[in-house]
Structure formats: structure tokens, C-alpha cells
Amino acid sequence: MTLTIDDFLELLDFYGSDLDSWPLSEAEVAAVALLLTQSDFARDAVIEMRGLEVHLRRPPRAPESLADRILTAAGAGTANPICVRSEAAPAEDHPADDSGWPWTSDGFRWEN
Numbered sequence: 595m596t597l598t599i600d601d602f603l604e605l606l607d608f609y610g611s612d613l614d615s616w617p618l619s620e621a622e623v624a625a626v627a628l629l630l631t632q633s634d635f636a637r638d639a640v641i642e643m644r645g646l647e648v649h650l651r652r653p654p655r656a657p658e659s660l661a662d663r664i665l666t667a668a669g670a671g672t673a674n675p676i677c678v679r680s681e682a683a684p685a686e687d688h689p690a691d692d693s694g695w696p697w698t699s700d701g702f703r704w705e706n
Contacts, residue, residue, distance in 0.1 A: 597625035602636055611643040 605626075609616045613626060629636050 595621045595625045597622070597629050599629070599633060599636060602626065602629055602633075603639060606639055606643055611640050611647055613640070 605616060616623075616626070618626065630640070
């Protein structure tokens with residue numbers, strides 16, 4: 595069996611960089627091994643995929659001050675608002691509460 599670089603990259607994209615977990619026949623495993631011994635591009639693609647997978651496993655991190663900067667820009671100060679359920683009508687009937695925070699369409703509103 596011959597494995598093209600395009601076929602290899604498709605497998606890499608689909609199954610990830612852990613080549614041992616790929617559901618391949620013995621002939622396909624041999625073809626992958628042969629390609630990896632012959633192609634710097636294929637080896638580099640596996641290394642790049644491993645790096646990408648490491649980054650994708652990490653939770654996203656925002657700067658500590660991001661929430662305060664957003665609230666300040668919105669004119670609400672630096673308090674951490676919470677969203678609370680309100681018995682009042684949706685946004686079209688109550689465009690904003692006393693703090694200037696809008697009501698949501700499902701009856702929630704922001705409170706400081």
C-alpha cells in the first residue's frame with residue numbers, strides 16, 4: 595500500500611498526532627511508518643499537530659483586568675455584575691434598569 599502525503603495529512607487532521615491510536619490495518623501502519631521515514635514534511639506535520647493539540651487543551655485566559663476594562667468602557671464602573679432573573683417584562687418593555695444595564699429578552703437583567 596502506498597500512502598500519499600495528502601492522505602497522511604487527512605488522517606493526521608482527523609485522528610490527531612497520536613499515531614498509535616489511529617485505527618489502521620497492518621499494511622496502513624507500515625505505509626505510515628515508511629512515509630515518516632522518507633518525508634521531513636510528514637514528520638514536521640506531526641510535530642506541528644502535537645503543538646497545536648497542546649495549545650487547544652489549555653483553557654483560554656483573559657487578562658485579569660479585562661472584565662473591569664469592559665465594564666468601564668460600558669459605563670458601569672468596575673463592579674462585577676451578576677445576571678438575575680426578574681419577574682418584569684422583557685427588554686422591549688424595560689429598556690434599562692436604574693444602573694443603565696439592559697434587560698435581556700428572557701427577563702434577566704444585570705445587577706451590580
